[in-house]
Amino acid sequence: MTMLVAGGLYTAHDSGPVVGSPNYVTLVILHGFVWHSGSFSKLIPISKDYNARLVLVHRRDYPGSAPLTDEELVSLQVPAEKLDETEGAAAKQRVDEYMLRRAHEVHDFLEDLVGRGGVMPLQPDGAGGLVLVGWSLAAIWTNAFLAYTSTYPSNCVKLPQYLKRVVCYDPAYHIIGYPPIPDSYNPFFDSTLSEEEKENVFNAWITGYFSHGDTLETLVRRTPLEHPRPTIESFTPEDIVSMTHPPPGGPQGSDSLLLHGGIRTGVFDANRKAALFLTGAEGGDSPTSPSSAWRNVELRYVYCAQSLWESTYGIWLLRSELAVAKAKGVPTRNVQIVRILQGNHFAHWDHPNSTMKAFVESDIVEV
Numbered sequence: 603m604t605m606l607v608a609g610g611l612y613t614a615h616d617s618g619p620v621v622g623s624p625n626y627v628t629l630v631i632l633h634g635f636v637w638h639s640g641s642f643s644k645l646i647p648i649s650k651d652y653n654a655r656l657v658l659v660h661r662r663d664y665p666g667s668a669p670l671t672d673e674e675l676v677s678l679q680v681p682a683e684k685l686d687e688t689e690g691a692a693a694k695q696r697v698d699e700y701m702l703r704r705a706h707e708v709h710d711f712l713e714d715l716v717g718r719g720g721v722m723p724l725q726p727d728g729a730g731g732l733v734l735v736g737w738s739l740a741a742i743w744t745n746a747f748l749a750y751t752s753t754y755p756s757n758c759v760k761l762p763q764y765l766k767r768v769v770c771y772d773p774a775y776h777i778i779g780y781p782p783i784p785d786s787y788n789p790f791f792d793s794t795l796s797e798e799e800k801e802n803v804f805n806a807w808i809t810g811y812f813s814h815g816d817t818l819e820t821l822v823r824r825t826p827l828e829h830p831r832p833t834i835e836s837f838t839p840e841d842i843v844s845m846t847h848p849p850p851g852g853p854q855g856s857d858s859l860l861l862h863g864g865i866r867t868g869v870f871d872a873n874r875k876a877a878l879f880l881t882g883a884e885g886g887d888s889p890t891s892p893s894s895a896w897r898n899v900e901l902r903y904v905y906c907a908q909s910l911w912e913s914t915y916g917i918w919l920l921r922s923e924l925a926v927a928k929a930k931g932v933p934t935r936n937v938q939i940v941r942i943l944q945g946n947h948f949a950h951w952d953h954p955n956s957t958m959k960a961f962v963e964s965d966i967v968e969v
Contacts (some may be wrong), residue, residue: 735961
């Protein structure tokens with residue numbers, strides 16, 4: 603079943619209710635940069651094995667969804683040159699408002715999904731419910747979804763009664779707002795490559811397997827292992843057509859503009875913190891505050907041990923941030939970190955069973 607739904611998002615696949623199960627989980631997945639929901643096709647035949655209804659969603663500007671308007675894209679135009687304080691604040695406000703609207707689109711999509719039936723309420727024993735996953739770039743969406751809860755309307759559908767967890771799946775450190783290290787590397791930001799070279803090098807790099815150590819010096823920045831081979835080598839030309847949509851990743855594409863604008867303005871950093879820390883309305887004493895019901899939603903980070911160095915580095919920084927918060931007594935959301943031991947950035951293709959476990963199972967730290 604495919605359809606354009608509330609929020610302008612597109613349901614590329616919906617496996618439907620798990621027949622005979624009174625407590626299945628509904629797993630909603632948002633795709634990453636250029637590589638869309640087609641790359642999750644190997645989860646479709648196994649979803650019922652995990653008592654899961656699988657819903658694969660195309661974000662705005664991807665096939666089937668509502669295109670982003672010129673007016674919406676203008677808000678992402680952040681000049682490359684250094685901005686003064688006034689210009690920087692204005693740019694941050696524009697990108698922040700852009701992400702606020704994207705968060706509301708996800709909220710509206712989930713509310714519509716629940717309203718149409720077939721989503722089990724979250725039960726006292728943790729069964730049933732709804733899990734929202736954002737892969738790679740889409741961790742921007744999942745962090746924003748939690749960051750802006752105080753702005754959501756109080757409608758007849760009470761999403762927190764359904765929402766079990768929100769998952770950031772293998773995001774790079776910069777996607778979740780952490781600063782770079784001096785010798786960082788990503789082909790997407792490599793100015794020595796032409797646009798054609800950049801695409802080829804980036805795809806081989808992002809689908810490669812890496813053997814990282816436990817220190818900055820032993821994080822492998824550039825060269826994947828010889829074995830296993832990069833996942834892209836297992837794709838047929840037809841596979842690539844069925845799972846990619848390049849325009850949003852082009853120089854003036856919506857995802858590229860957001861990536862640059864969100865990093866430069868600090869919006870990704872602000873939204874990560876807002877999703878992690880229970881402050882303001884969400885951490886307030888009043889049980890009737892608009893977003894107080896959202897404070898018990900678990901935030902899970904799933905990372906892949908043989909993925910890009912950027913993902914492992916981001917998890918190191920996250921662990922450090924959580925440790926500092928704990929030492930200072932700063933209240934945080936229930937944050938879980940799960941490692942897919944043999945996975946690369948495309949674990950959902952090469953290791954679909956491990957990926958499903960990492961998304962839907964409780965009380966795990968490694969699969």
